[in-house]
Amino acid sequence: xxxxxxxxxxxxxxxxxxxxxxxxxxxxxxxxxxxxxxxxxxxxxxxxxxxxxxxxxxxxxxxxxxxxxxxxxxxxxxxxxxxxxxxxxxxxxxxxxxxxxxxxxxxxxxxxxxxxxxxxxxxxxxxxxxxxxxxxxxxxxxxxxxxxxxxxxxxxxxxxxxxxxxxxxxxxxxxxxxxxxxxxxxxxxxxxxxxxxxxxxxxxxxxxxxxxxxxxxxxxxxxxxxxxxxxxxxxxxxxxxxxxxxxxxxxxxxxxxxxxxxxxxxxxxxxxxxxxxxxxxxxxxxxxxxxxxxxxxxxxxxxxxxxxxxxxxxxxxxxxxxxxxxxxxxxxxxxxxxxxxxxxxxx
Amino acid sequence: xxxxxxxxxxxxxxxxxxxxxxxxxxxxxxxxxxxxxxxxxxxxxxxxxxxxxxxxxxxxxxxxxxxxxxxxxxxxxxxxxxxxxxxxxxxxxxxxxxxxxxxxxxxxxxxxxxxxxxxxxxxxxxxxxxxxxxxxxxxxxxxxxxxxxxxxxxxxxxxxxxxxxxxxxxxxxxxxxxxxxxxxxxxxxxxxxxxxxxxxxxxxxxxxxxxxxxxxxxxxxxxxxxxxxxxxxxxxxxxxxxxxxxxxxxxxxxxxxxxxxxxxxxxxxxxxxxxxx
Amino acid sequence: xxxxxxxxxxxxxxxxxxxxxxxxxxxxxxxxxxxxxxxxxxxxxxxxxxxxxxxxxxxxxxxxxxxxxxxxxxxxxxxxxxxxxxxxxxxxxxxxxxxxxxxxxxxxxxxxxxxxxxxxxxxxxxxxxxxxxxxxxxxxxxxxxxxxxxxxxxxxxxxxxxxxxxxxxxxxxxxxxxxxxxxxxxxxxxxxxxxxxxxxxxxxxxxxxxxxxxxxxxxxxxxxxxxxx
Numbered sequence: 001x002x003x004x005x006x007x008x009x010x011x012x013x014x015x016x017x018x019x020x021x022x023x024x025x026x027x028x029x030x031x032x033x034x035x036x037x038x039x040x041x042x043x044x045x046x047x048x049x050x051x052x053x054x055x056x057x058x059x060x061x062x063x064x065x066x067x068x069x070x071x072x073x074x075x076x077x078x079x080x081x082x083x084x085x086x087x088x089x090x091x092x093x094x095x096x097x098x099x100x101x102x103x104x105x106x107x108x109x110x111x112x113x114x115x116x117x118x119x120x121x122x123x124x125x126x127x128x129x130x131x132x133x134x135x136x137x138x139x140x141x142x143x144x145x146x147x148x149x150x151x152x153x154x155x156x157x158x159x160x161x162x163x164x165x166x167x168x169x170x171x172x173x174x175x176x177x178x179x180x181x182x183x184x185x186x187x188x189x190x191x192x193x194x195x196x197x198x199x200x201x202x203x204x205x206x207x208x209x210x211x212x213x214x215x216x217x218x219x220x221x222x223x224x225x226x227x228x229x230x231x232x233x234x235x236x237x238x239x240x241x242x243x244x245x246x247x248x249x250x251x252x253x254x255x256x257x258x259x260x261x262x263x264x265x266x267x268x269x270x271x272x273x274x275x276x277x278x279x280x281x282x283x284x285x286x287x288x289x290x291x292x293x294x295x296x297x298x299x300x301x302x303x304x305x306x307x308x309x310x311x312x313x314x315x316x317x318x319x320x321x322x323x324x325x326x327x328x329x330x331x332x333x334x335x336x337x338x339x340x341x342x343x344x345x346x347x
Numbered sequence: 348x349x350x351x352x353x354x355x356x357x358x359x360x361x362x363x364x365x366x367x368x369x370x371x372x373x374x375x376x377x378x379x380x381x382x383x384x385x386x387x388x389x390x391x392x393x394x395x396x397x398x399x400x401x402x403x404x405x406x407x408x409x410x411x412x413x414x415x416x417x418x419x420x421x422x423x424x425x426x427x428x429x430x431x432x433x434x435x436x437x438x439x440x441x442x443x444x445x446x447x448x449x450x451x452x453x454x455x456x457x458x459x460x461x462x463x464x465x466x467x468x469x470x471x472x473x474x475x476x477x478x479x480x481x482x483x484x485x486x487x488x489x490x491x492x493x494x495x496x497x498x499x500x501x502x503x504x505x506x507x508x509x510x511x512x513x514x515x516x517x518x519x520x521x522x523x524x525x526x527x528x529x530x531x532x533x534x535x536x537x538x539x540x541x542x543x544x545x546x547x548x549x550x551x552x553x554x555x556x557x558x559x560x561x562x563x564x565x566x567x568x569x570x571x572x573x574x575x576x577x578x579x580x581x582x583x584x585x586x587x588x589x590x591x592x593x594x595x596x597x598x599x600x601x602x603x604x605x606x607x608x609x610x611x612x613x614x615x616x617x618x619x620x621x622x623x624x
Numbered sequence: 625x626x627x628x629x630x631x632x633x634x635x636x637x638x639x640x641x642x643x644x645x646x647x648x649x650x651x652x653x654x655x656x657x658x659x660x661x662x663x664x665x666x667x668x669x670x671x672x673x674x675x676x677x678x679x680x681x682x683x684x685x686x687x688x689x690x691x692x693x694x695x696x697x698x699x700x701x702x703x704x705x706x707x708x709x710x711x712x713x714x715x716x717x718x719x720x721x722x723x724x725x726x727x728x729x730x731x732x733x734x735x736x737x738x739x740x741x742x743x744x745x746x747x748x749x750x751x752x753x754x755x756x757x758x759x760x761x762x763x764x765x766x767x768x769x770x771x772x773x774x775x776x777x778x779x780x781x782x783x784x785x786x787x788x789x790x791x792x793x794x795x796x797x798x799x800x801x802x803x804x805x806x807x808x809x810x811x812x813x814x815x816x817x818x819x820x821x822x823x824x825x826x827x828x829x830x831x832x833x834x835x836x837x838x839x840x841x842x843x844x845x846x847x848x849x850x851x852x853x
Contacts, residue, residue, distance in 0.1 A: 077437040079444070124614050127621030131379040131440040132569075136617065139566045143607050151603040213635055219661070260562070264444060271441070301456065307448035314442045315430065506726055509719055513712040520710055523672060524769075525698025525727040 031196065035189045038282065042185055045286075051181040052249075053293065058181075058188045059245045061285035064269045065195055065278060066238035071267070072276035073199055074231050075211030076126070079263045080137030083121070083144045084114040084236040086258025088243025090148065093162040093253040094155065101166040103174055107244045114240020115233060117144075122232035127225060142260045149255050161254030164247060174248045184245055191238055195278055198234075207231060211276075265292070268306060271313045274322030283321055349478050351599040352592065357484045357553065359591025360491030364546035366568040366575075366583050367498065368420075368539015374515045374578015375532055377436055382423045382443040383543055383568070384561025385450030389416045390544030391551040391560065392458055395465050405468035409548040413541050420540020424533045432529070447562070454558045467552045487549045494542065495584050502580065511535050515578035567594075570613035577622070625650045625807055626671070626777055631680030633663075633670050640666045641831045643680070646809075648777075648824070653799075653808045655818045657853060658828035664811040665707060667828070668779045671809065672704040673697050684777065698727065701776030705783065709762040711769075713755025717746065720754050721769055728773025739768030742798050760791030767798060778808040784817060796820065815846045827852035 045054045067081050091113040095106040125136045148156045156162055167174040174180055198204055209217045210224055218224050247253045256262070265288065273284020296302060313320065319327060365387055372378050393412035397403050403411075423446055431439045469483045502508035514521045514528050521528050547561075554560070571590055575582030590609050598605030626648040633641040640663045648654045656664050669675045671682055673694045681690045689697060694704070712720050718736070725735035739746055743764045749757060754765060763783055770778055783799070784792045796817055802808070803821060812818050818825060822843050827835040835852045837843050 071437075075435075075437075077440065079440075124617050128617065129622050130377050131436040132373075132573075132622050134437065134440050135379055135381075135566070135569050136613075139569060139610050139613065142563070142566055143610050146606050150606070213638060216635070216638060261559075264448065267441060267444075301452050303448040304452035304456075307445040307450075307452070310441055310445035310448070311427070314438050314445070318438075506722075509715060509723060510726075512714050513720075513723055516712045516714050517710045519674065519694075520706065520712065521723070522694045523674075523698060523704045523706070524724050525695050525773075526723070527693075527695045 031193065034196070035193060038192060039185060039189060041286075042188075046181070049293075051177040053289075055177070055181045055184045055249050057286055057289045058184045059242050059249060060269070060289050061282050062188050062191050062245065063239055063242040064266055064273070064281045064285040064288075065191055066235045066242065067266050068270050068275060068278065068281035069195055069199070069207075069238070070231060070235040071270060072281065073204065073211065074207045074228065076228065076232070077131070077134045077267070078125075078137040079134045079267065080121075080139070080141030080260075081235070081239055081266055082258045082260070082263050083137075083141040084118055084239035085243035085246065086144060086148065086255075087117045088114045088240030089247040089253045089257045090156060090162070090243075091240075092244045092247040093164050096164050096166045097162070102169045103167060103172055103248055104169070107241070107248070110244030110247070111237055111240050114243065115237040117240075118233040118236025119229075122229050122236065126228040126232050138260060138263065141258060141263065145255060145258050145260055148258065157254075159255060161252060164251045164253070167248065167251055174251070180249055184249065187241065187245060191241065192278060192282070195238075199278065203227075208276075264306060264310070268310055268313070270320075271310070271318075272320050274320030274324070274326075277322050277326075280320055280322030287321070348599070351595045353478075353480055353484065355592035355595030356488050356588060357591070358594055359588035360488045361546045361550045361553075362564075362567055362571055362591055363491045363584055363587035364494060364549070365543045365564060366571045366587055367494075367542045367580065368536070369543075369565070369568045370572045370575070370578055370580065370583045371511070371515075371535045371539050372532075373572055375511070375518060375528070375535065376432075378428060378439050378443075379436070379569075380423070380428065380443045380536075381440060381565065382427070382446040382450065383539070384565040385447050385454075386416045386420050386423075386540045387543040387547040387564060388454060388558065388561040389419055389450070390547030391556045392454055392547075393544075394548045394551050395463055395556060396458065398465065409545070412548045413544045416544030416547070417537050417541035420543075421533070421537050423540075424536040428536075429529065429533070451558045460558065463556050465551050465556065483552065487553075490545075490549065491587075494545075498580060507531060507534065567609050570609045570616075573613055573622075574616050625685055626809070627683040628667075628671065629681045629683065631670060631677035631682065633666055633675055633677050639678075639831065641670070641677075644828070644831070644833055645680075646826050646833070646836075648807055648809060651804050651807055652823040653803055653810060653821055654824045654826060655822040656809065656811045656826050656828060657813065657815070657818060657849065659853060661830075662828040663831040664828055665781055666831075668704065668781050668809065668811060671779060672702065698773075701774055703770035703775045703778050705763075705766045705770055705778065705780045707781040707785065709759055709766060711754040711757070711762045711765055713753065715754055716751050717754050717757070717765060718750040720765060721772060724769045724772035730773050735772040738771045739765070742768055742771065742801060743794075758791075760787050760794065763787065763791075763795060764798065767795075767802075775806055778802070778806055778810075780808060780810045780812075782811055782813065784812065784814050792817065815849045818849060819844050819846050825849065825852070829853075 042054055042058055045057060049057070063085055067078070070081070071077050088110040091110040092106045095109045096103065100106060121137070121140045125133055125140070128136050149158055199207070206217070206222065206227055210228065214224050243257060246257060269284040269288035270281055271284070272287060273282065274280025295305065299305060317324065369380065369383050372380050390412040393415050394408045397408040397411045398405065423443070427442050427446055428439055431442060467481060467483045469486070471482045472479045473482050473485065502512050510521060510526060510531050514531060518528055567590065571583060571586045574590065575586030590612065593608055593612060594605050597608040628644060628646045630643045630645050631641060632639060632643060644667060646654065656667060658664050666675065670677055673689070673692050676691050681688055683689065684700065684702065689700070712723070721735050721739055722732055725732045746765065746768065749761065754762065757765060767780070767783070783795050787795070792814065799810070799821055825837040825843055826833055837848070837852065842848055
């Protein structure tokens with residue numbers, strides 16, 4: 001028992017050291033550049049969409065990023081990720097109604113609540129192998145949705161949802177769309193940076209190894225259940241942050257935030273952009289939001305479209321857009337190389 | 348109380364019919380077929396559509412539902428699931444979920460969004476020891492029991508059944524004995540689809556029929572299969588009735604609890620017996 | 625009759641076998657030895673077509689069988705007795721044999737005779753669920769099941785693992801009985817057994833062939849075998 005604890009401590013310690021190094025030494029310039037680039041992309045979106053929608057896009061990207069950590073990096077597909085978004089959103093709504101007038105405190109509470117929910121559900125679901133993991137999470141998501149809709153409807157407002165009154169406090173004013181935009185953009189960049197650092201540390205290598213072959217990682221002496229649980233909780237926590245921001249952006253929470261069937265949208269966005277790549281998640285989030293904002297105007301059959309698109313991705317374009325770009329890039333690079341050295345004729 | 352038990356048995360019977368196919372595909376190939384929900388929904392809708400627009404009696408409407416849904420099941424297996432054999436099971440899940448989305452939208456497009464009622468085809472009641480039961484529900488329970496024994500016989504006495512049972516134990520072992528499991532798997536799949544559609548047909552007069560009716564039932568089936576043991580057909584039978592009872596009796600004392608009690612049971616089972624690779 | 629020519633095998637990105645070759649003549653028994661994780665099971669699974677090599681070829685009876693599925697290889701006479709004694713536990717012993725008989729087109733009575741020939745005591749268990757057999761009986765049932773039809777090459781993975789000494793003797797007796805009648809590749813860590821039965825020993829280490837012993841005197845010398853590990 002002592003050994004297990006020590007081993008856990010060791011890898012976590014290594015990870016923290018690595019994270020520290022990443023933040024202080026190598027590649028700081030590159031990371032700053034990446035963050036600026038992402039910020040610029042969202043600033044460009046503002047004039048086309050308006051600040052409110054751009055904010056919406058950024059929040060969705062946070063949620064997709066958290067999902068990508070779980071699915072793209074660790075290879076565990078969940079169809080119940082919106083539960084944590086919902087927990088974050090409802091906690092913010094309820095906290096601002098009954099507990100506090102400070103939205104920042106409410107956000108912290110929302111994150112903590114999602115983290116706790118992730119800890120509880122994760123303890124049960126991470127031990128499930130294969131596609132049953134997806135369905136078990138979906139079941140818990142449905143339980144959460146039902147609780148909000150019916151037994152807890154006196155405090156959550158049931159189907160009608162919950163409106164939030166206290167949106168401004170001190171300098172923090174969530175009534176102001178510009179403030180909301182900057183706040184959410186900063187949050188997105190923070191989340192991106194955090195995940196960027198985590199996924200490129202030794203912890204990230206461990207996650208990808210679990211995705212590749214969990215058994216082998218276990219044979220190497222790692223307690224994979226523990227790491228899967230930690231990742232699940234981390235993903236839930238970040239999703240809860242996204243949920244908290246959703247609540248503040250709309251000043252309103254309703255059961256749609258944890259609608260079971262909307263999980264397909266997150267899965268689709270992640271696959272569309274390219275799973276297992278943070279840029280893929282960002283790209284997928286933005287493009288998915290563009291589609292949902294534009295398509296229904298011309299086309300009524302949304303679920304039909306989503307189904308066909310998902311099938312196309314599964315059968316033809318598994319790498320998604322980012323994977324496609326990477327393949328294109330490496331293809332061009334290989335061609336350029338073979339052009340200069342006249343090798344590679346065999347392929 | 349007697350009525351709650353009676354209702355629990357009816358729910359259990361329907362759950363059993365739908366869970367069989369789910370259990371077989373999950374047990375043999377570890378495939379989770381989310382499109383199973385749409386086969387079930389299709390059964391119920393086709394029944395109503397054929398009664399309403401063709402004016403056929405309940406029995407023939409049900410037959411249409413079962414046959415067409417079994418055909419749809421065959422297409423799902425042949426064109427979606429079979430093409431993803433040997434790949435990550437997550438892709439199969441996503442693909443069958445996609446089929447579910449497409450199916451739901453087609454159902455909405457053909458028959459509209461609003462729940463449609465259909466009446467009890469028998470409309471009679473029987474009097475047992477002073478309690479009055481609808482004959483139809485008794486018939487549903489009886490049918491589930493008949494299906495159970497029929498399946499037991501099929502699995503134990505026929506070569507095809509024995510091979511399916513063997514594949515549930517050890518699929519690779521069957522392949523290494525020179526038997527292509529895919530053929531038997533697709534047969535089990537079609538059988539499961541037909542039974543799910545039968546469940547939809549039988550449940551239609553008792554429950555509300557709407558395009559998403561399948562997804563909640565599928566989660567209950569998942570709970571049934573986990574409780575009964577993967578690919579364990581007897582376990583599935585017992586767990587269906589046990590959960591059906593649990594739902595119905597909880598509903599009597601705590602109506603809101605009936606929706607979640609099955610998942611609490613599922614969580615307990617998962618804690619005690621996780622599904623590891 | 626079996627040639628494995630320079631195969632590389634990987635699970636995902638993790639390469640397990642590197643350029644492994646071996647050669648087996650008709651009627652001979654080849655033993656593969658090596659520590660856990662050396663890639664022995666992977667080698668057998670690849671020969672049986674359950675894994676596809678990245679590189680290299682496998683020939684059986686002069687034909688290329690690389691990448692053929694196990695269903696086809698069975699009908700060419702290759703039999704795989706897996707690790708962990710995985711019988712069909714929900715079926716009876718008789719039904720376990722019946723499935724093999726059905727697949728190979730042999731009459732059930734003839735198939736049963738073949739199994740009883742190597743282990744007459746099985747007669748008492750025919751109607752028992754195979755899952756209720758002891759580990760040794762399950763192992764013997766699997767070997768018996770492999771005798772159904774026309775087996776030409778037997779692949780056996782750790783037949784004595786986790787069994788009591790007395791049962792190991794029984795299995796050694798059965799393998800000795802089969803020697804000369806068909807060809808076999810056996811993965812085994814029990815070195816005294818290896819030295820008793822092997823015509824050739826191949827040592828695997830970290831996915832590579834490190835040693836091939838052909839000479840009878842070398843094979844009989846268990847301390848030499850020990851070194852090969």
